[in-house]
Amino acid sequence: MTTTDPTGPAYYQFPGGIQLGQISGELTGFGAQIVQCAARSCRVDGTNKETTIEGRIRDLEKAAAFAEMEVERLANTHRRIAVLNDDLEDAKTVLTQVKDQRYESTERPARVRAEFELTPTENDKIFDAAQLLAVTYDDFIALAALAAADNVIAAEVAEITYGLQA
CATH class of the missing domain: 4.10.860 (DNA Excision Repair, Uvrb; Chain A)
Structure with a gap:
């Protein structure tokens, strides 16, 4: 009916x-x-x-x-997030190193430029994560850099506003 x-x-x-x-x-x-x-x-x-x-x-x-x-879609999403979390942890390590270098001087620089070499394994992880998200390698790097920048800015705001250290 x-x-x-x-x-x-x-x-x-x-x-x-x-x-x-x-x-x-x-x-x-x-x-x-x-x-x-x-x-x-x-x-x-x-x-x-x-x-x-x-x-x-x-x-x-x-x-x-x-x-x-x-269920399979959610499991795949979880696997993609796990890969991205591993990469995020790697990015946090690099950012921490950059932050440590930045605060070694007494004068706070206006900008910090981080240069580092990726190992072939790290490069493969980034390539695999980009494929999982169906974006290009360069787009993934740009997205990761933006996400990292947002985290750095949020940490700086928290430190300035509340005296919190990441």
Whole structure:
């Protein structure tokens, strides 16, 4: 039992004027699919997309498959974050070295220029992280530099404002 509107069939409409699209629009793609499959097959009021038990079970199996895909997506995201965290720790080490060099003099320089050589392994890690994020090597370096700059500025503001040292 559906309406003539293909974007808002009866099985996607709920009491109070709530449309399932309003909810699924706030979820990841796989999350939206999970909710849609479950909503159209588990209606208490009987307004289900599938009229047979087999059809409703098929929809729930689809929801389970989308849930597995979402778990894999989250696991991949976690792995990418772990790689980036490793690189961030390396960047923090370099920034700490630069900061230590900067404060060795009594006069605070207006700008600090950090020059260092990357080992082949470090270079490979950056290249791999860039590939995981689907950006170019140069774009990744630029993004990492901006993130590091934001952290340095935040640390400086905290130190000046609150007397906190990173």
